[in-house]
Amino acid sequence: MEKVVIIGSGPAGWTAALYTARAQLAPLVLTGKQPGGLLTTTSIVENFPGFPEGVDGYELMTRMQKQAERFGARTSFGVVESVDFSSRPFTLIVDGEKVVAETVIIATGASHKHLGVPGEHELETKGVTYCATCDGALPAFRNQPLVVVGGGDSACEEAMYLTRFGSVVHLVHRRDSLRASKIMAERTLAHPKIKPIWDSAVTEVLDLKADNVTAVKLKNLKTGAESILPVAGVFIAIGHVPNTDLFKGKITLDENGFVVPQNGTMTDIPGVFVAGDCADHIYRQAITAAGAGCAAAIDAERFLAAENQ
Numbered sequence: 001m002e003k004v005v006i007i008g009s010g011p012a013g014w015t016a017a018l019y020t021a022r023a024q025l026a027p028l029v030l031t032g033k034q035p036g037g038l039l040t041t042t043s044i045v046e047n048f049p050g051f052p053e054g055v056d057g058y059e060l061m062t063r064m065q066k067q068a069e070r071f072g073a074r075t076s077f078g079v080v081e082s083v084d085f086s087s088r089p090f091t092l093i094v095d096g097e098k099v100v101a102e103t104v105i106i107a108t109g110a111s112h113k114h115l116g117v118p119g120e121h122e123l124e125t126k127g128v129t130y131c132a133t134c135d136g137a138l139p140a141f142r143n144q145p146l147v148v149v150g151g152g153d154s155a156c157e158e159a160m161y162l163t164r165f166g167s168v169v170h171l172v173h174r175r176d177s178l179r180a181s182k183i184m185a186e187r188t189l190a191h192p193k194i195k196p197i198w199d200s201a202v203t204e205v206l207d208l209k210a211d212n213v214t215a216v217k218l219k220n221l222k223t224g225a226e227s228i229l230p231v232a233g234v235f236i237a238i239g240h241v242p243n244t245d246l247f248k249g250k251i252t253l254d255e256n257g258f259v260v261p262q263n264g265t266m267t268d269i270p271g272v273f274v275a276g277d278c279a280d281h282i283y284r285q286a287i288t289a290a291g292a293g294c295a296a297a298i299d300a301e302r303f304l305a306a307e308n309q
């Protein structure tokens with residue numbers, strides 16, 4: 001039986017692994033489909049303390065994994081199919097195999113939000129993408145007009161990154177000011193290749209007949225005017241949804257699907273803890289997720305210690 005199973009391998013998961021490993025609990029980390037989590041799809045992370053020059057997101061996650069493994073964390077590239085929290089020890093089905101655990105730390109993070117407009121789903125991987133760092137350098141996007149949708153830090157980051165490849169990067173936002181942090185917003189709007197399109201929404205991705213992205217249909221939300229913007233790529237950066245489907249009906253989630261901790265990092269099931277973006281709709285930073293992973297690990301360690309007294 002495992003003492004601690006950690007579901008997820010982003011900053012929250014690896015930090016929880018580091019702390020529980022150093023507490024000699026030999027945690028098992030189930031990485032999920034995207035080992036390292038969303039941060040591995042970012043380019044340079046400039047706001048993780050300790051890296052004055054910035055650090056590549058993939059490298060940061062690899063370093064966290066190595067650090068946790070150095071103290072005895074074990075990694076399984078498994079995907080959890082179901083959990084049974086109805087009695088302890090808890091049972092998880094991971095790629096068809098049963099894993100039994102005294103405690104579980106949920107650190108499943110979040111996934112990209114979709115626009116839900118016609119053509120978006122059909123043209124995914126044919127010009128529609130949710131990750132500039134993953135796809136921006138593709139030949140289809142080189143020296144072509146591109147569009148980024150969103151007004152937060154992610155949208156700014158994507159737009160800045162795409163200036164390396166596109167001929168022009170349109171930034172479509174539904175309001176007339178960016179939500180992004182001031183430094184990111186200023187840097188983005190000052191870039192000569194980035195052209196903001198304010199108060200506007202993408203209402204359709206074209207062209208299904210061509211089976212490729214050729215343009216987006218735009219609607220000005222103030223005037224109602226519609227227009228067609230020719231582009232070769234659509235980069236959607238409109239936020240995230242928590243990866244918590246697995247836990248519906250098993251622990252308390254809020255109306256948007258975020259896990260609601262009840263006591264520190266503990267959920268309403270004693271022995272099940274939570275950390276990171278799957279429980280955080282406010283801060284959503286790598287460093288806050290890492291901090292929450294630390295807290296969940298300490299809570300799990302104390303929970304196990306109290307039982308064994």
Ligand code: NAP
Nearest residue numbers: 047150151152153154155157174175179237238239283284
């Ligand atoms: P976010 O801050 O939630 O911003 C999402 C943006 O998408 C908002 O501008 C929002 O518009 C827009 N939006 C949401 N739903 C939409 C829809 N259906 N149609 C059109 N637009 C829509 O998300 P994020 O940019 O992914 O950032 C998430 C968190 O990660 C933030 O805390 C951010 O600071 C952090 N982050 C940090 C960095 C960094 O520091 N390097 C990089 C990336 C992300 P409204 O503004 O009108 O709501």
